Amino acid sequence: MQFAANKYPARLAGVRLVAALETYGGSSLMVRFDDVWLRYRHADRAPEAEALRRISFEIEDGGFRWLTGPSGAGKTSLLKLIYLAEHPARGRIEILGSRAARINRREAALLRRRIGVVYQDFRLLPQLDAYDNVALPMRLARRSEAQVEADVTEILRWVGLFHRMRARPDELSGGEQQRIAIARAVVARPKLLVADEPTGNLDDEQAERLMLLITALNKLGTTVIVATHNAGLVERYPFPRLSLEHGRLVHDG
Amino acid sequence: MLGLRAALSDRLLPVLVGAMSFLAALAIGGALACATLAASWQGDTAAALTIQVPQPTEPDAANDGTRLAAVQRALAINPNVRGAAVMGEAEMNRLISPWLGSDAAGLGLTLPAVVTAQWAGAGGTAALAAQLQAVSPGTLVKTGLFWAERVAALTTSLQACALAVLMVVALVAAAVVAVATRSGLAQLRETIETVHGLGALDSDIAGRFAARAIWLALGGALGGTLLALPVLAWLAWLATPFTGPARFSDFFNLPPALLALVPLLPASAALIGWVTAQLTVRGWLRHLP
Numbered sequence: 001m002q003f004a005a006n007k008y009p010a011r012l013a014g015v016r017l018v019a020a021l022e023t024y025g026g027s028s029l030m031v032r033f034d035d036v037w038l039r040y041r042h043a044d045r046a047p048e049a050e051a052l053r054r055i056s057f058e059i060e061d062g063g064f065r066w067l068t069g070p071s072g073a074g075k076t077s078l079l080k081l082i083y084l085a086e087h088p089a090r091g092r093i094e095i096l097g098s099r100a101a102r103i104n105r106r107e108a109a110l111l112r113r114r115i116g117v118v119y120q121d122f123r124l125l126p127q128l129d130a131y132d133n134v135a136l137p138m139r140l141a142r143r144s145e146a147q148v149e150a151d152v153t154e155i156l157r158w159v160g161l162f163h164r165m166r167a168r169p170d171e172l173s174g175g176e177q178q179r180i181a182i183a184r185a186v187v188a189r190p191k192l193l194v195a196d197e198p199t200g201n202l203d204d205e206q207a208e209r210l211m212l213l214i215t216a217l218n219k220l221g222t223t224v225i226v227a228t229h230n231a232g233l234v235e236r237y238p239f240p241r242l243s244l245e246h247g248r249l250v251h252d253g
Numbered sequence: 254m255l256g257l258r259a260a261l262s263d264r265l266l267p268v269l270v271g272a273m274s275f276l277a278a279l280a281i282g283g284a285l286a287c288a289t290l291a292a293s294w295q296g297d298t299a300a301a302l303t304i305q306v307p308q309p310t311e312p313d314a315a316n317d318g319t320r321l322a323a324v325q326r327a328l329a330i331n332p333n334v335r336g337a338a339v340m341g342e343a344e345m346n347r348l349i350s351p352w353l354g355s356d357a358a359g360l361g362l363t364l365p366a367v368v369t370a371q372w373a374g375a376g377g378t379a380a381l382a383a384q385l386q387a388v389s390p391g392t393l394v395k396t397g398l399f400w401a402e403r404v405a406a407l408t409t410s411l412q413a414c415a416l417a418v419l420m421v422v423a424l425v426a427a428a429v430v431a432v433a434t435r436s437g438l439a440q441l442r443e444t445i446e447t448v449h450g451l452g453a454l455d456s457d458i459a460g461r462f463a464a465r466a467i468w469l470a471l472g473g474a475l476g477g478t479l480l481a482l483p484v485l486a487w488l489a490w491l492a493t494p495f496t497g498p499a500r501f502s503d504f505f506n507l508p509p510a511l512l513a514l515v516p517l518l519p520a521s522a523a524l525i526g527w528v529t530a531q532l533t534v535r536g537w538l539r540h541l542p
């Protein structure tokens with residue numbers, strides 16, 4: 001097995017302490033949606049057919065949520081609202097204690113740095129090798145190169161791809177790209193990890209490894225939300241579930 | 254570091270900016286040449302009095318000596334005229350050689366005599382002209398004021414043209430940078446969206462493009478300006494019959510003002526590149542959430 005969930009990086013242990021010390025606007029909610037609606041602009045649809053309607057839920061610090069629902073139910077749309085890639089048509093969203101509607105572009109960028117995102121299609125930069133892809137969030141945060149090297153090599157070891165660090169994305173298999181995407185999402189120790197169907201391109205064994213990785217991060221204090229329509233996985237990891245259908249939240253718990 | 258190293262790899266940008274710099278250098282050279290010519294022509298022309306006496310050796314109106322002598326006598330007793338002097342052959346040759354060649358006397362033309370003087374009178378020279386007309390019909394009196402005004406007006410309008418050329422050239426350069434930046438943005442769209450999603454500030458991304466635009470614009474402008482220098486030197490050499498003796502050593506002797514202004518071209522191009530790239534990228538990023 002290439003990456004062993006029992007060998008957590010020592011540095012990541014610090015995350016839990018920091019998370020415990022930080023408080024967010026007096027509450028310890030990492031995500032809070034209150035009557036949120038989303039309508040895509042320029043969408044060629046009837047105006048009443050919003051992508052998301054009347055969504056309210058909360059995720060506490062250190063929590064884990066599955067986000068389930070059939071294809072087209074609005075899972076990706078909801079995650080986009082969380083990682084500030086869309087603005088709601090109505091309603092109130094609080095991420096890491098900040099009201100999404102009240103922050104300027106700069107604050108939004110700084111907030112994004114504290115949210116790790118694993119996109120369904122990875123979105124690795126094709127012109128950079130695995131190492132530089134994983135290093136991106138740290139370099140954006142202007143960490144020293146010594147720090148970058150220490151953390152990136154540690155994360156690459158953790159996901160079992162240290163030996164592939166000089167490979168570019170097109171030289172990596174789908175599963176390897178997936179792990180690089182995970183490494184990039186967590187290398188800067190985000191408070192919140194958002195993963196959109198991360199097991200979509202993986203076989204069962206790879207999916208299982210990925211879940212070990214994600215649950216390990218969650219145990220270390222990272223709040224996690226994972227969209228999936230893999231029912232077997234949800235059964236094996238019985239975390240609370242948010243369930244969407246036709247843009248409405250039909251189950252929370 | 255952001256994976257935007259390939260931003261603006263366009264080779265067209267430096268070439269076009271170079272062409273714009275070449276034109277700008279010529280425009281600056283033209284404006285300066287204008288000013289230099291104007292200055293060397295004007296001198297103290299405003300107060301200068303030039304009297305042309307046609308057929309200077311013919312008898313005057315009173316048949317009392319030559320026409321030139323009569324004019325000289327009249328000038329000598331006029332209190333408003335100072336320092337009247339008949340222009341010597343050498344100076345006449347120098348004045349007309351740009352037009353007729355260095356050996357004007359050899360052409361066998363009967364040239365009018367020219368008397369130069371300073372006009373110290375308050376009003377116009379009409380009375381003087383009438384007086385000279387009486388003793389030597391056909392004599393022309395000209396003050397430099399007229400020419401000084403004409404030359405000043407000409408200089409001003411030529412310099413305005415040069416300024417207009419500079420502005421158009423700067424706008425075209427900015428447009429070239431904007432188009433190149435937009436094509437770079439389109440090419441790197443996915444990369445930029447990803448980097449933006451990872452929390453890159455607008456200033457991070459715009460700074461990448463602007464840094465590259467500076468170097469491309471600077472390189473192009475340096476090339477264009479360097480190419481313009483020999484052309485300017487050649488033009489300066491062509492202009493030497495007007496401004497002074499033509500010697501080969503003058504060839505690379507560009508006016509100091511030009512040598513001072515020309516280095517500003519690459520600097521301006523770099524600034525235009527930086528500002529345009531910044532504005533273009535920041536405007537484009539507004540479409541991202």
Ligand SMILES: Nc1ncnc2c1ncn2[C@@H]1O[C@H](COP(=O)(O)OP(=O)(O)O)[C@@H](O)[C@H]1O
Binds near residue numbers: 040044051069075077
């Ligand atoms: N960018 C977009 N513009 C317009 N409509 C969109 C866009 N993205 C998603 N949608 C629509 O919103 C609905 C929810 O899509 P999505 O959130 O991707 O669902 P899921 O991730 O659950 O499959 C779908 O009907 C989809 O067609």
Ligand SMILES: [Mg+2]
Binds near residue numbers: 076077120196
């Ligand atoms: Mg989706």
